[in-house]
Amino acid sequence: MKKNIITALLSHDQAVCPHCDTKIGLKQISKYLLKGTNYNIQCPHCNRALHPKREPIKFYYCFCAGFISIVAPFWLYIWYVEDNFWKAILLSIATLIVCIIVICILTIRRIAFE
Ligand SMILES: [Zn+2]
Numbered sequence: 001m002k003k004n005i006i007t008a009l010l011s012h013d014q015a016v017c018p019h020c021d022t023k024i025g026l027k028q029i030s031k032y033l034l035k036g037t038n039y040n041i042q043c044p045h046c047n048r049a050l051h052p053k054r055e056p057i058k059f060y061y062c063f064c065a066g067f068i069s070i071v072a073p074f075w076l077y078i079w080y081v082e083d084n085f086w087k088a089i090l091l092s093i094a095t096l097i098v099c100i101i102v103i104c105i106l107t108i109r110r111i112a113f114e
Contacts (some may be wrong), residue, residue: 009105014112017043017050024050029108056110062103069099 015024022045032041032052040049073095077088 012108018114019048020046050113053112053114056107065099069095
């Protein structure tokens, strides 16, 4: 059951090679996630270069989301919960990790190649 939810979350039906219609695996998409938009990935089936159609999520939005997910929980914790630097930092890191996971999932879901 849990596996089904994860599979549904990470469904990437749009990620198909435009040359041979092979579905592009998460392994290939992960290379793109790590190296960025300028990196061309290769179709595992026909070995032709694939370019993402567009930036799945604008870098600017990712940057803002990352920044907010660090700053907001930090100060909210300090102001409303406890005046404790290290606990606030831990909360920030936890929020950032969740934020990164969400961005990865959204990118995988939105990615399409040409
Ligand atoms: Zn192909």
